[in-house]
Amino acid sequence: MIRTTAFRTAIVAFAIGLSGLAKAQDAPTHPVHETNSVSIPAKDIKFFKAGVKAAAGELEAGPAYGNLQTGHHGTFIHMPAGFISAVHTHTEDYYAVVVKGVGANDPVGAKPKPLAVGSYWFQRGEEDHVTRCLSKTDCLFFIVQPGKFDYVAAK
Known part of the structure; x- marks a missing residue:
C-alpha cells in the first residue's frame, strides 16, 4: 500500500511538472515590444x-x-x-x-x-x-x- 501511494504521488508530481513545463515552453523567450520608444511634449499633443x-x-x-x-x-x-x-x-x-x-x-x-x-x-x-x-x-x-x-x- 505504501509503495502504491508513493507511486501515485510520484505520477501526480510528474504530471504537474509536465504541465508547468508545457506552460513555460509556451511563454515568449524574449520581451514583446509594442513599438519604438517615443517622447511627446505636452504642447505637441x-x-x-x-x-x-x-x-x-x-x-x-x-x-x-x-x-x-x-x-x-x-x-x-x-x-x-x-x-x-x-x-x-x-x-x-x-x-x-x-x-x-x-x-x-x-x-x-x-x-x-x-x-x-x-x-x-x-x-x-x-x-x-x-x-x-x-x-x-x-x-x-x-x-x-x-x-x-x-x-x-x-x-
Whole structure:
C-alpha cells in the first residue's frame, strides 16, 4: 500500500511538472515590444473634438499612441470644468489616471467620489457609469484601452 501511494504521488508530481513545463515552453523567450520608444511634449499633443457633449461643452481627445477609433490606444481626454456625462458604457475596459483637475467616475446613482491629480480608476466595459469633471478648472485624464473607444448612451 505504501509503495502504491508513493507511486501515485510520484505520477501526480510528474504530471504537474509536465504541465508547468508545457506552460513555460509556451511563454515568449524574449520581451514583446509594442513599438519604438517615443517622447511627446505636452504642447505637441494634438487634440480633436471627440463628439461627446454635455451642457459644459465637448470632450476632446489627444492621442499619445495607437488610434482610439480603431484599436489599442493611450489617449489624453480633455473634459471641460463642470462636465457631467450622460449615463453610458464603453464596449472595452479602460484604465484612467487624473492628470489635471478633479474628476469622478462612478456607477449610476452613486455619490461622486472626487479623484484628484494622480488618482486612478478602472472602468469595466459594458457597465453603466457617469464621468464628471468636479473642479472649477478643466480636467485632463489619460486613458489606456485594449480596443477602440466608443461611447454608448444608456437606453
